[in-house]
Amino acid sequence: WECLFPLSQCDNEPLAQILDKPRLVVVEEPKDRGMRFRYQCEGRSAGSILGASSTDSNKTQPTIEVHTWFLFLRWEFNISETVGKYFLYFVSSCSFANLGIQCVKRKELDDSLQKRRNQNIDPFQSELGAQTGIEDMDMNSVRLCFQCELEWEDGRKDSLSPVVSKPIYDKKATTTSELKIYNLNKFKGSCKGKTEVYMLCDKHTKRPVPSQTSYVNQMF
């Protein structure tokens, strides 16, 4: 366990008491865009999802932590009273490297969900797709779900409530991929407005850059 405040500040042995059920917390969300969902036929590796705050020089992974609040009571001799303080501890932390998303073919969606039901994988008891119907299930975005069970020294177990990450969007899908600007006809405009700006983005069929005059016609 790691203490988030300096224990040396406690001049006598504190009495600790857990105030709440420990909670599972997503402390580093997955990067929401930039990864492609891969089909099984595309091979073993589906890539690895980085953390939302990841940079080239400082890579992070999606990370969860178990948090719990403790109450510490100690005697303050000079004030002659018992004072309590809350401190946040984190019990443990877990990062996930090399998470990738493997997508299921629409036709195999039914089977895939059934498989999950059979394995009892349904953290929110949502009956997997029962409410929306799989027809209009969004196949281009997912959330990661984390579950955790704690076992205390006395053998008691705590099943923590499952948590989900923010959504992750498929980079390959035209509907959710990041649009990259590859051409702009103007880079500034009047504060009064009325400047028409045409912006060409990725996912259009690329073509030779047209002349300034033919631009608009080509675009629309």
Place this chain on the structure above:
DNA sequence: AACGTGATCCC
């Protein structure tokens, strides 16, 4: 039947 789009597969 041709075309357009998204899904899937291939390299």
Place this chain on the structure above:
DNA sequence: TGGGATCACGT
């Protein structure tokens, strides 16, 4: 990893 070919299907 990313681009593109190919498939599937609706119009």
